[in-house]
Amino acid sequence: MKKILALLVLAVALYGCSGPTGGVVANSDWCDPGKEWSWSGSSPDGNVDAQWIMQGIQTSGKYAGLCHVEYTVEGPDGNAVVDYYFNEEGDDGYMVMTMNGEEFAQEWHR
16 A cells, blocks of 8 residues: 555656546647556566556536546555546646545645
8 A cells, every 4th residue: 555655656746746527528739638658567565557548638527627637556555546637737736546445635736
């Protein structure tokens, strides 16, 4: 569990932040659906795989106008899914994390 949380914190620090709710997804140059980043690693405890996939811009709901990115981590300590929602500048955003069935949410604003 600590390793997954550490990976999530590292990913947020390196790639910025974002947050799940409603709406059809729109296309945009800065938030193209389907763009992805993935990472795999191993340790004595087992393998860890992470994937970051852009879902596109939300067109309705709480996160309308924000880019939605889904980040998943699978490892020996469990799995985690983080939904990020953020504006083009990265000044405002939301992060919603589901870990072992429990949901955690936070937001940021500059």
